[in-house]
Amino acid sequence: MRKLRKCVLSSTPDLWGPGCPKISQFNKGFDFILRETYIQVFDFQSAINDSKIRLCLDCGKCTVVCPVARYDPEFNPRLIVQGVLRQNGSGPTDEKIWSCIGCRMCVERCNYNVKFTEFITFLRYNALAEGAQIEYSHGGAPQAIMHILSHRDIRQNRLCWLPDDIEIAKHCDTAFFVGCAPYFDVLFSDLGVKTVEGSKGALKLLNRAQLPFTLLPNERCCGRDLLLVGDVEGFLALARANMHELSRRGIKNIITNCPECYYTLKVDYPKFLENWDINVMHITELLAPLIKSGQLALGRLERKVSYHDPCTLGRYSRIFDQPRCILALMEGLEVVEMADNREKALCCGASPWAHCGAVNMQIQKERLAQAGATGADILVTGCPKCLIHLKCAQKNVENNDVCQIEVQDLFHLAAQSLLPQELSYC
Ligand code: SF4
Numbered sequence: 448m449r450k451l452r453k454c455v456l457s458s459t460p461d462l463w464g465p466g467c468p469k470i471s472q473f474n475k476g477f478d479f480i481l482r483e484t485y486i487q488v489f490d491f492q493s494a495i496n497d498s499k500i501r502l503c504l505d506c507g508k509c510t511v512v513c514p515v516a517r518y519d520p521e522f523n524p525r526l527i528v529q530g531v532l533r534q535n536g537s538g539p540t541d542e543k544i545w546s547c548i549g550c551r552m553c554v555e556r557c558n559y560n561v562k563f564t565e566f567i568t569f570l571r572y573n574a575l576a577e578g579a580q581i582e583y584s585h586g587g588a589p590q591a592i593m594h595i596l597s598h599r600d601i602r603q604n605r606l607c608w609l610p611d612d613i614e615i616a617k618h619c620d621t622a623f624f625v626g627c628a629p630y631f632d633v634l635f636s637d638l639g640v641k642t643v644e645g646s647k648g649a650l651k652l653l654n655r656a657q658l659p660f661t662l663l664p665n666e667r668c669c670g671r672d673l674l675l676v677g678d679v680e681g682f683l684a685l686a687r688a689n690m691h692e693l694s695r696r697g698i699k700n701i702i703t704n705c706p707e708c709y710y711t712l713k714v715d716y717p718k719f720l721e722n723w724d725i726n727v728m729h730i731t732e733l734l735a736p737l738i739k740s741g742q743l744a745l746g747r748l749e750r751k752v753s754y755h756d757p758c759t760l761g762r763y764s765r766i767f768d769q770p771r772c773i774l775a776l777m778e779g780l781e782v783v784e785m786a787d788n789r790e791k792a793l794c795c796g797a798s799p800w801a802h803c804g805a806v807n808m809q810i811q812k813e814r815l816a817q818a819g820a821t822g823a824d825i826l827v828t829g830c831p832k833c834l835i836h837l838k839c840a841q842k843n844v845e846n847n848d849v850c851q852i853e854v855q856d857l858f859h860l861a862a863q864s865l866l867p868q869e870l871s872y873c
Pocket residue numbers: 502503504505506507508509510524525528553556557558559560561
């Protein structure tokens with residue numbers, strides 16, 4: 448906790464002590480208009496209509512491909528959907544609704560495009576409203592940080608990791624959205640994760656590509672993990688705080704390397720914030736064409752790697768080719784695919800820092816085994832959270848049979864290949 452205090456400095460007397468303000472005190476004064484429809488997004492009939500669960504034909508294909516159902520026979524997305532339809536307008540609040548890891552395999556497989564992932568978020572929101580308790584992992588520390596970050600007057604020291612040789616544009620309407628990597632590395636220091644190396648790598652690549660950007664010293668968490676557990680109030684508080692910060696600085700474009708921030712800012716924010724008008728790009732969408740055309744040259748790395756598609760970048764955002772393009776154009780790098788890849792890639796066993804247990808660990812072990820079976824020396828992922836969850840499985844003392852393949856961030860790896868060069872961007 449002492450280390451976290453270094454990252455989060457607040458104008459409030461002591462955010463961790465007895466005077467800690469309640470969440471309801473946070474976020475007062477952000478005057479951005481929430482879409483009038485956001486309340487309806489979380490109304491039962493709208494949730495049923497929007498997620499198209501009435502189209503469900505009870506075929507069970509979702510359950511067949513669901514990795515959670517594979518390890519927990521009690522979990523069954525088909526039965527959850529059918530149960531809601533039979534009850535006609537009320538939803539389950541039992542613990543099974545927390546087991547879904549949001550991997551979207553079911554949506555990918557469903558011939559009728561039933562959006563189970565959106566619907567489960569609604570069921571969780573509904574369950575919380577009915578008094579359900581979330582079983583937080585890590586003592587609720589990630590959620591505590593997210594709620595603290597939604598405070599309007601928070602002051603952060605969130606760029607202390609920034610290397611001196613990174614060029615930041617002074618006047619620029621494009622911001623690089625870092626996400627929570629600086630906080631993750633403190634929270635999960637026992638796992639030895641350095642997710643911020645991925646952020647540094649991304650910034651080095653942008654510098655080398657001469658793509659200017661600025662950084663936001665008071666950026667907040669995008670709020671995705673709160674939204675996923677149904678804490679819509681907490682999510683909206685962060686969304687509005689980010690909107691305030693971005694508007695204040697005249698930001699028109701966002702680049703990010705984090706798949707979760709990308710999807711949340713690009714898809715979820717416009718659903719909730721009436722005046723959200725910011726162009727959001729994933730860094731691979733910018734870099735891949737430049738590397739392909741020879742405008743950005745990567746160097747040489749003699750390694751054998753396998754790429755893990757983060758669910759939020761792959762199935763959610765349909766970005767499958769660009770990360771592979773970056774790897775394919777690094778000289779000396781041999782890229783091999785795992786048995787399950789692209790649309791069928793197995794999830795890292797993620798959870799939104801809640802209800803994580805033995806099933807998540809089984810999925811992580813399966814994914815790591817798939818990586819090991821390729822003969823690769825490195826499992827490369829483009830998501831800081833995949834890195835954390837997979838490392839967690841490797842560090843778990845009970846997992847003595849887990850594959851200990853090196854897990855590395857895509858941008859960290861690509862930046863390592865860059866040859867030293869005088870930075871020409873100014
Ligand atoms: S795959 Fe689609 S149609 Fe089939 S049971 Fe699942 S949600 Fe229903």
